[in-house]
Amino acid sequence: MKDMKSDFKMRIEEIKELVKREFKPYLDSRLCLDGIINDEEYFNTDPKILWILKEPYGGIENELCDIPNELNKAPSDFIIGKPTWQEISYITWSIFNNFTPYNKIPDYWDNDHDDEIGVVADYLKKIAFINIKKIAGGTSSKSSIIQEYYNKYKVILEKQIKEFEPNIVILGGTLKYFGDDLYGDNLKDSTDYNDTCHFIRNGQLFIDAQHPAQRFSKEIYANTIIDIVKRWENGNRKVVTSPVSSSI
Numbered sequence: 001m002k003d004m005k006s007d008f009k010m011r012i013e014e015i016k017e018l019v020k021r022e023f024k025p026y027l028d029s030r031l032c033l034d035g036i037i038n039d040e041e042y043f044n045t046d047p048k049i050l051w052i053l054k055e056p057y058g059g060i061e062n063e064l065c066d067i068p069n070e071l072n073k074a075p076s077d078f079i080i081g082k083p084t085w086q087e088i089s090y091i092t093w094s095i096f097n098n099f100t101p102y103n104k105i106p107d108y109w110d111n112d113h114d115d116e117i118g119v120v121a122d123y124l125k126k127i128a129f130i131n132i133k134k135i136a137g138g139t140s141s142k143s144s145i146i147q148e149y150y151n152k153y154k155v156i157l158e159k160q161i162k163e164f165e166p167n168i169v170i171l172g173g174t175l176k177y178f179g180d181d182l183y184g185d186n187l188k189d190s191t192d193y194n195d196t197c198h199f200i201r202n203g204q205l206f207i208d209a210q211h212p213a214q215r216f217s218k219e220i221y222a223n224t225i226i227d228i229v230k231r232w233e234n235g236n237r238k239v240v241t242s243p244v245s246s247s248i
Helices: 002-022 039-043 067-073 083-095 111-126 143-164 180-189 218-234
Strands: 049-053 127-131 168-172 191-193 196-201 204-209
Touching: 002 039, 002 143, 039 111, 049 083, 049 143, 067 111, 083 111, 083 127, 083 218, 111 127, 127 143, 168 218, 196 218, 204 218
Parallel strands: 049 127, 049 168, 168 204
Antiparallel strands: 191 196, 196 204
């Protein structure tokens, strides 16, 4: 186990250095690193969850932004004012806590749950995330630019997905950029549940969700993903069984 862990961490470090090399021209232009938030937590976590998002928001000119490091240091502080990360933290917490329905998850804005809020945010240390475009953008993403970055750097993205070895991949409005590179023939066997397509590839569950910061019912969004993962687990991770009744 120790050798496996050492090998895993070494490969993750190699990917970080690869990203820095390939994006060297952008090092002074709001380059934001992504990846595994906490190597130790992620390695020991089952199932392993990877989110694939479009691009980071913010960043500082002439300064390298290391999002995993910032999240790892103080997750509860990091997610303040960040709807994307709040939603991801709720979903993650639920998956690792018996698939708790959204309305039963401690509310980030509820002062009566201050102690639990920290616990919810800490679950982000168990996951990984990657952005297709690793240069910080604004409040909205331009689809054509995201596609250009995918086309140019897809080898890096494929390597991140492979080396992170996730059991679950949640695409936040990003499946369309991958096309056949990601799903190939698997999409014909996909299932659509609450307008959320999902399929199995090489034993991995892929969920084509909307971006977590989109304007829609957060409860329906979260419960849909939670329920899909629950049914995948109940099917011994081989199939996603059809729901008898929706929990939403």
